[in-house]
Amino acid sequence: MPTPPHPLIHRFFNAYCKFFNSDLESAIIAKRNFAIINVFRVALATLLSGSIKNNNKLLNTINALENVIDIERELYSEINIYKCIGGYRNTIKEIFDEIDKCVVHFLDAYEFLYEVYNEDEEDRKFQDILVEFNNALSHIMTALQNQEDDTIKIPNISKAKTHLYRGSLDSYKEVIIKNKSIVMANTQKITRLGNKTFKEYYIDLRKYEASHIGRTEKQNEEIINRYRKLAWSLVN
């Protein structure tokens, strides 16, 4: 089992709760603050890292995150649909027991895409993929706000997983799109792809995806892994 999220994660979600309220107001009329969504992505990855144990330094980072959100709240404070008063601790553990693998899949897929698109050491962020991440967090937030009501909590945990899955898949598909000329032109059999050409593997994968998508988590995971394998083979 992976290392459980750092205890400070309850403050992460309290900060996200405030952002959720502000984002409801601002996303359409003032555009969405993807710089903040990326801050949440980075903060969550850090909190999930088992190797990062310096609590004082992590505390400073979470304080800095809260400061960013407090400024957003100064700008957009008219919606308070969710009460951001914490009390999520047990439910966060329950949710992460269920979704931790999806979260790590997502963070890993984003990292893969990032490395492919930022070979020049730029720091391009991917709006489309961050949308899926934000959607997942918003469903987790809804589950946390309704932690006593399984009829709301459980479907929202499931929806969070779907968005993380979608974001992972799209990350790998983007890498394949970037390298589509190789898929089409290269006729060499690739050992790690079961001795198939890129195109043969791709065609089989598309068929597999069409016949298995959305059925079981295990099959969804297998689809992600096959896309990752193809994407990885194209750039290595």
Add this chain to the structure above:
Amino acid sequence: METGQETIEVGINRLDDFDARNMKSIKNAKLSGDVVRLSRTGKGNAAENRDEIPTKQRKAINEFYKSLQDVLA
């Protein structure tokens, strides 16, 4: 045709050693990087990126990334 049960040769079965310290997208993260849209768009995500961020908030985000570097060091 693969069975779907094959061993993953390359992949991310690394939940046990997930570590943000090894991730460029964490280590290199900064406010100034562009937010880009990729080719698989058009999924009904109406919200555009807010590209004008007030100075006070820019400073706060930069402080976040600065503190992060301290954590990752």
